[in-house]
Amino acid sequence: MEHALPSRDTLKAQAKRLRADLAARGTPITHAQALETLAHQWGMRDWNTLSARLGNDAPTGFAPGMAVTGRYLGHRFTAEVTAARKMAQGHWQLTLRFDRAIDVVTSKHFSNFRRQVNCTVDACGNSPHKFAGGQPQMVIDPS
Template sequence: MDIPLPSRDALKAQAKRLRAGLNAAGTPCSHAQALETIAHQWGARDWNTLSARAKDTPQPGYHPGQRISGRYLGQPFVGQIKAASRVGSARYRLTLRFDTKIDVVRSALFSSWRQQVNCVVDGTGRSLRKTSDGVPHVVLDDAWSGG
């Protein structure tokens, strides 16, 4: 299964993290070397080729087995996508499986633990359904930029 190519900015951020990690480990790496390495990791001949293929905006795409993190009903989670399908041109129906169960109730009187949920998110990773205070039920972190 092909992984969608991240945005040009996300690719540059990957190169920046690679360079910082290598330099911190005592292996000198220039910015140009880091860009070329990222290009090779994505199967491109060089950075210019990869940069031409990448878009300026993120290309969201979700697939089963993809690691994901974010918030569900205000609770942070880490997990993976168990099932994914496109709904229309800019929405995705996802089944998320959390690594550990999370309590989705804010009451001190009882709990409701969940390890798997279904949701529909838009291209920004936010669910269409919201809590009574206007916060999306699901907010996925950007898988490409690390934030």
Template sequence: MTLQLPSIAEAKAQAASLRQDLARQGTEIGHARALELVAHQHGFRDWNAFHAAIGNRPPADWTPGGRVQGSYLSQPFRATVVAATMLGDGWFRLSLELDEAVDVVSFESFSNFRKRVHCVVGPSGRTRERTSDGQPHVVLDR
């Protein structure tokens, strides 16, 4: 059985969660110690070895050919990832080919359907860009 390694952003989130859990139990640890513990949980001798094994790669389903689902302009979709480019710590530019076109206009007398979407998503699978009602343009289910 092959276990899939988390992305660096996911590993850092695991470390933050571990710190919070331990703090609630009365044990305070630093961020570096939490990173080391997460590395050990995944079978690595230290954070540096774990970091090198992970690399700054997107989650497996965010790579070309991967399948994703979520919402685009608050409308549900399923899509195939056509392209993925790493931009920085956990942020990726994705090109998505939607299984079914999504109407990007909410006005009843006009429609504009989109089948291909380009977006920049962070570690949480959300875009920074938001609609006028505050919703992220794209939300990928994780």
């Protein structure tokens, strides 16, 4: 099973933590050595090879604390991402906390307001799940 590579920023942060942990244990290493070690852990010959595999694209995705806007079940919303996990094939599992509750029922006889939802979206912010009319249940606007 192939795992998606993390962003360059994530890898550099991991290297920084690795350096700090090893230094605390009495084995200091340079930042370059930490980057090389991470490259080996990802099955690459060296940091340059891993860095080339990452490409030059700016990191994309979702992170806790990020403010997002979009439509959920056709209702406009503003929300905060409270949890984000990257999944296979570029999908994200998110927990969103809406600034204002959204009625998730279309019945005229009762309502059910939700302030928080869990959803899965692709890299463009569209859920694979559709509701009436074939529209995605969740659409997160591009930032």
